[in-house]
Amino acid sequence: DVVLTQTPSILSATIGQSVSISCRSSQSLLDSDGNTYLYWFLQRPGQSPQRLIYLVSNLGSGVPNRFSGSGSGTDFTLKISGVEAEDLGVYYCMQATHAPWTFGGGTKLELK
Amino acid sequence: QVQLKESGPVLVQASETLSLTCTVSGFSLTNYGVIWVRQPPGKGLEWMGIIWRNGNTDYNSALKSRLSINRDTSKSQVFLKMNSLQTDDTAIYYCTREFVYWGQGVMVTVSS
Numbered sequence: 292d293v294v295l296t297q298t299p300s301i302l303s304a305t306i307g308q309s310v311s312i313s314c315r316s317s318q319s320l321l322d323s324d325g326n327t328y329l330y331w332f333l334q335r336p337g338q339s340p341q342r343l344i345y346l347v348s349n350l351g352s353g354v355p356n357r358f359s360g361s362g363s364g365t366d367f368t369l370k371i372s373g374v375e376a377e378d379l380g381v382y383y384c385m386q387a388t389h390a391p392w393t394f395g396g397g398t399k400l401e402l403k
Numbered sequence: 404q405v406q407l408k409e410s411g412p413v414l415v416q417a418s419e420t421l422s423l424t425c426t427v428s429g430f431s432l433t434n435y436g437v438i439w440v441r442q443p444p445g446k447g448l449e450w451m452g453i454i455w456r457n458g459n460t461d462y463n464s465a466l467k468s469r470l471s472i473n474r475d476t477s478k479s480q481v482f483l484k485m486n487s488l489q490t491d492d493t494a495i496y497y498c499t500r501e502f503v504y505w506g507q508g509v510m511v512t513v514s515s
Contacts, residue, residue: 332448339505339507340440340497340502340505342503352503383447383448385448385502390461390464391450391463392463394447394448395447397447
């Protein structure tokens with residue numbers, strides 16, 4: 292199975308600070324169809340996950356543009372340009388290139 | 404609007420079979436796939452399986468021998484059945500429409 296390693300596991304930030312989360316894959320996530328099926332989700336406390344980013348860098352509907360995704364192959368990054376209070380929670384990357392689809396272990400974003 | 408809602412027993416005995424229903428509204432199951440994801444208390448997300456719009460299914464290989472996903476398109480319902488439950492199957496079980504729309508989840512506890 293593909294292993295996604297997220298770093299850091301805990302991220303402390305102040306409101307307005309820009310932060311990045313890394314997601315590294317044990318295999319390339321480039322599919323034979325040319326797409327890279329790498330997603331980012333935010334799970335706020337007590338809530339269901341919310342999709343933020345799809346196909347590495349595409350912003351989900353209604354997602355603020357302070358979120359951005361980048362990367363290729365095995366290395367991916369989620370950046371938040373100016374953390375807001377509503378951004379606190381656990382972030383997960385997920386790959387759907389290789390079966391079984393797998394999630395990273397999560398990065399908890401908390402207030403410093 | 405698009406909605407998904409999971410339902411089923413909150414307490415199941417070990418070795419028994421879990422049966423959950425995801426009732427959807429606002430879209431047709433013949434147009435979108437529905438995915439099951441679970442989350443043990445305080446832990447990360449695990450992809451369980453998907454029923455595609457054409458009715459085909461794919462399962463996490465770790466669960467494949469115990470898991471089945473079916474649907475009734477006329478009732479807009481997707482069904483998850485998993486047998487031989489163990490205490491480590493205790494989790495919140497979510498259904499999601501292709502990771503964009505999510506149900507609220509149902510907490511299932513497996514008792515020994």
